[in-house]
Amino acid sequence: MKVGRWKLLLPLALLTVGATVTASGALATPAQSGAVRVAIMTDCKGGFGFAYELDIGGAQAAFAQYAGGKVKNKNKPSAGMTGISAGGADVNIVGYGCGDDTAATAVKETRRLMEQLKADVMVGPLSGDEAVAVANYAKAHTKQTFIIGTAGSQDPTMQIAPKNMFRYHGDGAQWNAGIGEIAYKKLGWRNAAIIMDDYSFGWTSAAGMIADFCAVGGKITKRVFPPLNNADYASFVRQLPAPDKVDGYFWAIGGNTPGSLTAFEQAYGKADPKQFIGNLFFAFLGNDKVVAPKFVGAYLGGFGTGPGLKTKQAKRYEAALLSHYPKLPTADGFVYNYYNAAWALVQGLEKSGGAVGAALQKAMPRTLASGYEVSDDGKVKLDSRRQAIQDQYQLQLVKNKDGSVGPVVIAYVPNVDQSFGGLFKPSSPPPGRSQPACKKQKTPWQGKLKAVKNGVITKTTIK
Amino acid sequence: MSRGAWTPRAIVERSLGLAALVIALLGPAIFSSYFTTTILTSTFIFGIAAASLIFLSAYGGMISLSQTALMGIAGYVVGNLVTKGGAGGETKGLILGWDPTLALVFAIVITTAIGLILGLVASRSFGIYFLMLTLTFGVIANYFFGQVTKLGGFSPIASINLYMPGWIGDIVGHPDKLYYIALGVSLFVYVLIRYLVRTPFGISLQGQRDEPVRLASLGYTVPLHRALAFGFGAFVASLAGVLFVWWEGQISPQNLGLGATIDLLIIAVIGGLGRIEGAWLGAFAFIVINNYVRDIQFPFASEKGVLPWIGGSFNTVIGVVFLLIVLLSPGGLVGIWDRVWDAARRRGGPPHAQSEGAEPAAVASS
Numbered sequence: 026m027k028v029g030r031w032k033l034l035l036p037l038a039l040l041t042v043g044a045t046v047t048a049s050g051a052l053a054t055p056a057q058s059g060a061v062r063v064a065i066m067t068d069c070k071g072g073f074g075f076a077y078e079l080d081i082g083g084a085q086a087a088f089a090q091y092a093g094g095k096v097k098n099k100n101k102p103s104a105g106m107t108g109i110s111a112g113g114a115d116v117n118i119v120g121y122g123c124g125d126d127t128a129a130t131a132v133k134e135t136r137r138l139m140e141q142l143k144a145d146v147m148v149g150p151l152s153g154d155e156a157v158a159v160a161n162y163a164k165a166h167t168k169q170t171f172i173i174g175t176a177g178s179q180d181p182t183m184q185i186a187p188k189n190m191f192r193y194h195g196d197g198a199q200w201n202a203g204i205g206e207i208a209y210k211k212l213g214w215r216n217a218a219i220i221m222d223d224y225s226f227g228w229t230s231a232a233g234m235i236a237d238f239c240a241v242g243g244k245i246t247k248r249v250f251p252p253l254n255n256a257d258y259a260s261f262v263r264q265l266p267a268p269d270k271v272d273g274y275f276w277a278i279g280g281n282t283p284g285s286l287t288a289f290e291q292a293y294g295k296a297d298p299k300q301f302i303g304n305l306f307f308a309f310l311g312n313d314k315v316v317a318p319k320f321v322g323a324y325l326g327g328f329g330t331g332p333g334l335k336t337k338q339a340k341r342y343e344a345a346l347l348s349h350y351p352k353l354p355t356a357d358g359f360v361y362n363y364y365n366a367a368w369a370l371v372q373g374l375e376k377s378g379g380a381v382g383a384a385l386q387k388a389m390p391r392t393l394a395s396g397y398e399v400s401d402d403g404k405v406k407l408d409s410r411r412q413a414i415q416d417q418y419q420l421q422l423v424k425n426k427d428g429s430v431g432p433v434v435i436a437y438v439p440n441v442d443q444s445f446g447g448l449f450k451p452s453s454p455p456p457g458r459s460q461p462a463c464k465k466q467k468t469p470w471q472g473k474l475k476a477v478k479n480g481v482i483t484k485t486t487i488k
Numbered sequence: 489m490s491r492g493a494w495t496p497r498a499i500v501e502r503s504l505g506l507a508a509l510v511i512a513l514l515g516p517a518i519f520s521s522y523f524t525t526t527i528l529t530s531t532f533i534f535g536i537a538a539a540s541l542i543f544l545s546a547y548g549g550m551i552s553l554s555q556t557a558l559m560g561i562a563g564y565v566v567g568n569l570v571t572k573g574g575a576g577g578e579t580k581g582l583i584l585g586w587d588p589t590l591a592l593v594f595a596i597v598i599t600t601a602i603g604l605i606l607g608l609v610a611s612r613s614f615g616i617y618f619l620m621l622t623l624t625f626g627v628i629a630n631y632f633f634g635q636v637t638k639l640g641g642f643s644p645i646a647s648i649n650l651y652m653p654g655w656i657g658d659i660v661g662h663p664d665k666l667y668y669i670a671l672g673v674s675l676f677v678y679v680l681i682r683y684l685v686r687t688p689f690g691i692s693l694q695g696q697r698d699e700p701v702r703l704a705s706l707g708y709t710v711p712l713h714r715a716l717a718f719g720f721g722a723f724v725a726s727l728a729g730v731l732f733v734w735w736e737g738q739i740s741p742q743n744l745g746l747g748a749t750i751d752l753l754i755i756a757v758i759g760g761l762g763r764i765e766g767a768w769l770g771a772f773a774f775i776v777i778n779n780y781v782r783d784i785q786f787p788f789a790s791e792k793g794v795l796p797w798i799g800g801s802f803n804t805v806i807g808v809v810f811l812l813i814v815l816l817s818p819g820g821l822v823g824i825w826d827r828v829w830d831a832a833r834r835r836g837g838p839p840h841a842q843s844e845g846a847e848p849a850a851v852a853s854s
Binding site: 127128129130132136137140141143153154157158161162164165178180184185223224225252253452454455457458 | 525643649650660736
């Protein structure tokens, strides 16, 4: 009886392994040519796994809009896309990367996409440390091209800055340009504490808040840094000064925003929205339903998007996106930034005649008419390190007529560059627990924030 | 049956081993670049790490969950010592810019020393208590490197493989170099362990595994034996750690986290906790499944299939394989081989023939 069992199991196991290995191209084969091979790297696990369909949908909507892609399932972008062509070349999406917001998995997935599936171009990744890891990978793989999806850490295009990596959106600090001035002028904060996820995006996001707030004269009295995706924030919120000891809190927690705020309320009682300024995670990635209802009236940093912005360019983008994937949130950066990355790729391929490698990197556009861009005829510009100089929009959580709560644009900050007016440099340390220091300085947009009312940018300066 | 005798089984096993070695030596010519530089290179590296775990389990009766952490410590030592800062340089860790060869030696020495200290602490614990203690070491290491940002922090120390010893040269542009180095180190570790377990130390280590009280009564210092074995396991893990950062190019706390610890345990269990060969077999099976199953659609688990909630993911498949191995062959893939061989012998020879040729080690009861 036992012998019979093994007689069955062993050949089956060997057959499975053999078939898998052989079918998966283990044996050396000649290099493939022809179609451009594109990989979309995003997260399907971890704190940002929720964004999997958003990211893929954003990228594929651009392929559908500008490169003839045919959507397979309007409600499920990961079902795939066919018929993409650009610059006379067919474009095949060879795979979707499944990250979990860690650098370790990002490298594993990048290897799978770029080496096993032989992608020429990656659109992605999603998250801060992932982009740091992919940027370092890109340094050693110069023939392949990397267009960051929506990751907001500073390092990939400031300190690392491989020549084959492009980012058509702001980093986490850029997204928060102007929010410190709003805290100082509209809320009257003079000192604040800050809590940030202890990884590259948390640090970069916090760096924007700190730099902007300190630039106008504010003081940061305490910095607290829980690990990303922490489960229990009790000990960390206890490190913050009590609400009666500080004017307000900058909240740069993205992995578990609801959990961190719950811990705060358990420690100090009900939170006053006017004492909180969040980053994009107060309103995106599902937090519009979990966090936002408790914080109606709170201000938050942006995502490089303008929810409700009434410009022709914004409306064109929103209509195009929804025509391909009707359920995607248009002003969510997880969608919008991937859309722009893929659109830039299409433009690059058109200019390179479908060539990849160095030819594509040379042909990648240096400006892009992204949906929510207004300044310079509505064009995002790339700097010398291929990083976007982008308009930013600061937001406020408001109650809509249907009872839901969501973000609206309240301030417009044009042409925010990654150096933050010279504060950040390639030779300076990237944002960290103690970087940047809090110091008063002049930023290019200081005193020039324009109020936005009902989706229209006014000439009124925020005072 | 004397050890090393050319029994039929030994002949078959050695022939298979030799064939595998020849194929491995010809790997870059036979297989695709991805298969050699990713699948096989990582098989060798994780095989070495799993060998350290299997050595402790099979010959010392200690199932250690610290091996991933020890591997990570070696990686962090290399990362902190070799990388350089400044414009265009690295930004995480100590960025000391040491000579890579010196850093390599330091990594091995420091990791082995830490292993010896941990071994001394844990040497009087047995069974589940030893398991929990070593798991605690692993968790501490994970949080230590995540929280002490001067040594790295949550974000990775990257581009470590750009700082290689001069006698090795560029492995980023020539990844086959690392393939052969990992293959060579695997062979070295395999031979070293096979040699060690035949020395008086190895024999007494197996003695304390089976009868610690009796061995102590004979005058042996059991805790010292266990601590030294743990130190040796740390030495082997440190080799895997150095190779890992050369291969991966970076190190972050996730590389020594709970997930990575469990992955290594799964590799060892799939391969077989009873024989050293299982380390590389388990690593190969785990890595092949991890890399290739993702793109296979299972009819029963697809969107329109009978069981859509199962999904066609790696985790599902590796979980099923793990379950099957634990239920049907506690000795892992190597155990299957042992059973098949014994079954074949029973059919062709005396029913109670001793299973010859197999290692004296047994699956640890702890």
